[in-house]
Amino acid sequence: MLLKGKSLIVTGGSRGIGRAIAVQAARHGADVLIAYRHESDAGYQRGDAAREVLAEIRTLGRRALALEGNVADPDYASALVEYAVQSFGRVDALASNAGVCPFHSFLDLPPQLLRDTVDINLNGAFFVTQAVARQMQRQGQGGAIVATSSISALVGDAMQTHYTPTKAGVHSLMQSCAIALGPYGIRCNSVLPGAIATDLNRQHLSDADQRSHLEKRIPLGRLGQPDDVGDCVVFLASDMARYVTGAALLVDGGMFVNLQ
Ligand SMILES: NC(=O)C1=CN([C@@H]2O[C@H](COP(=O)(O)OP(=O)(O)OC[C@H]3O[C@@H](n4cnc5c(N)ncnc54)[C@H](OP(=O)(O)O)[C@@H]3O)[C@@H](O)[C@H]2O)C=CC1
Ligand SMILES: C[C@H](O)[C@@H]1OC(=O)[C@H](O)[C@@H]1O
Secondary structure, eight states, X not given: OOSTTOEEEEETTTSHHHHXXXXXXXXXXXXXXXXEOOOGGGSOOTTHHHHXXXXXXXXXXXXXEEEEOOTTSHHHHHHHHHHHHHHXXXXXXXXXXXXXXXOOOSTTOOHHHHHHHHIIXXXXXXXXXXXXXHXXXXXXXXXXXXXXXXXXXXXXXXXXXXXXHHHHHHHHHHHHHHHXXXXXXXXXXXXXXXXXXXXXXXXXXXXXXXXXXXXXXXXXXXXXXXXXXXXHHHHXXXXXXXXXXXXXXXXXXXXXXXXX
């Protein structure tokens, strides 16, 4: 078990990649607090998605908690840490994963959509990382922070002009935090998923031509699944990656290098 006895906060842990991170971490022995917001257009009743994750983790014999809120609110970031410390006694790792990606064309993109996307994806990652790092510094035993950036940190997309800069920012945040937090033994790394089949892009990938175009660009021949990313996050959060900090791990089936 790679995370035996550890306590982990996973933002965006109710669905998709975050759910996979939370469950895989529990399989490796961690207790987990998931942060979620309740996205009504994902087709769940309020809290149902989170409750499903908690139930799955508890069947694995681990403790599981959830706290609804918005990572863009720094007070919620602090509340997450306080809840984890009250319940688990400490915070050993953070998966800063929550994010949104409403596809939209550039020329008519409304200012509020840009502000909301930056607020959640980048500012939210900053606030949660800062709150958890403060707790880890108080604990004095180091820790591991893994942010979910994206292949979109490295390449663009015409319908994601408000989104790709946030993913580049998340990766850059981890690089700077790796330097700032290294003296406290806190490691900071990013995973950069490619095209992963989740609610985030369900509509986008429901277009057969779009899906086929993507699959043809992926040397492994398939879209990623959330567990493909979850297992990589568990590795980076574990002592197996004890000398890894400031790194970026592409989890894309080879899509990024397949240009010619
Ligand atoms: N899917 C993909 O192809 C890729 C995804 N990524 C990144 O992976 C991460 C997860 O994406 P994915 O699993 O696909 O997305 P999903 O839409 O499937 O899940 C998003 C999760 O984030 C939560 N969330 C959204 N906004 C907030 C908020 N303001 N505060 C707290 N929680 C919030 C949602 O909570 P709730 O359920 O309550 O709505 C949900 O748990 C994102 O950062 C995304 O940018 C990166 C590359 C590729
Ligand atoms: C939601 C998109 O399909 C997905 O999100 C990312 O970050 C990747 O670049 C993909 O575009």
